[in-house]
Amino acid sequence: MSFKISHFSKEKLAELTVFMNTNHGLDNFTAKLLNEKIFDDPDFNTDLTVCSTCNGKLTGFGMAVLRQDGLGFIKLIAVGKDSRERGIGRAIYQVLEERLKIMGCRSIRVYNSNPNYLLPGVDPRYTPALCLFNSLGFRRYGETLNMSVDLKKMKFQTSVNEKKLLKSGVSITRAKLSDGERLISFMQSVFPLWVHEVKKMLSNDIITVFIASKDQEIISFAGYDGNNIGAGWFGPMGTHTAHRGMGIGSLLFRICLKDMKKKYRKAVIPWVEPVCFYSRVSGAEVERLFWLYQKEI
Structure with missing residues (x-):
């Protein structure tokens, strides 16, 4: 041949x-x-x-x-x-x-x-x-491995935890186009490897990245549809080291899943390291293994 x-x-x-x-x-x-x-x-x-x-x-x-x-x-x-x-x-x-x-x-x-x-x-x-x-x-x-969450089975109650964080000065919102410059600046400073994906999230018809802010400074983010758009991929997400341990990341994760449920039946969490975190917070299960x-x- x-x-x-x-x-x-x-x-x-x-x-x-x-x-x-x-x-x-x-x-x-x-x-x-x-x-x-x-x-x-x-x-x-x-x-x-x-x-x-x-x-x-x-x-x-x-x-x-x-x-x-x-x-x-x-x-x-x-x-x-x-x-x-x-x-x-x-x-x-x-x-x-x-x-x-x-x-x-x-x-x-x-x-x-x-x-x-x-x-x-x-x-x-x-x-x-x-x-x-x-x-x-x-x-x-x-x-490495991918995990997945069956969104149709999940109920994501986030309002109570959002109010608790708000009392400590942390607000969580869907990013707006006007947030783009400071969000990209935050990414370049703290999570430079993920700038490209966050730019994709900001360019989607409906922005698919959520941010946590304190004293008008972005301290954490999470999003989806920044890679393999349309396939239901969550991530990336990250919190500045100075603000970890407050439950911000887990809350942003669940807010993203709640938003994804409007569009997808399943969320894929790719390239996972903290398996137990995702399992505990959302019931995610290992779906695929990669060498x-x-x-x-």
Whole structure:
């Protein structure tokens, strides 16, 4: 089977959507989601976005990005089920690695390409992907997981705790456009890795980030629909270290879930570390496991 690797263009987005839903079955794809993952990535590079075709038919897709810190990421790589074991995935990867190397990249990770990422790692149920990355010399250096909350079963009573915090001078509101400048300033100072996602939340038709303020200063935030928009992803969230231990974060989390319930049946909490916190506050359960891979080049 002969195949050709070439640049991927936006005109192929509809075909890629069908291709991904057919061949990447643990995830659901829309053209809007793929457009966000590919063309809306802040580091999108045409040379790092390729596809393979055979007789005009899409047989594979691969995308990489080089972040500002010089770390490269494979954002997504997929091969058609009827085209596997023919070297397509390896060929796509080798093209991306060589181009990343020319750009100065010396280390590549797989999928966890914060701030714009589809998955926080490789789901081990995608066994062909595991085998590919192992054969390419990647080493597994850790794991992470996603949790989920069944929103239709939950009742989120927040008014009592909001009043308690208000007595201590802390108010919680949905961010407004007029809050944008000071919120981004807060993010750049305290949580710089999440600036991109918060900007996305501020740009949604209905703003999807909530803030806690004291003495007119933002001290905490939480939001959703900042990444994988339309898929019901919560986060990120964070509280300034000087104001932790007051229950602000857990309250913001529940306020977000209450707001998400208007739109989604389920909330996904990705890339989780404090598993017990989310379980205690919302009854969240572990939904998916991901393995983390890296390769020095």
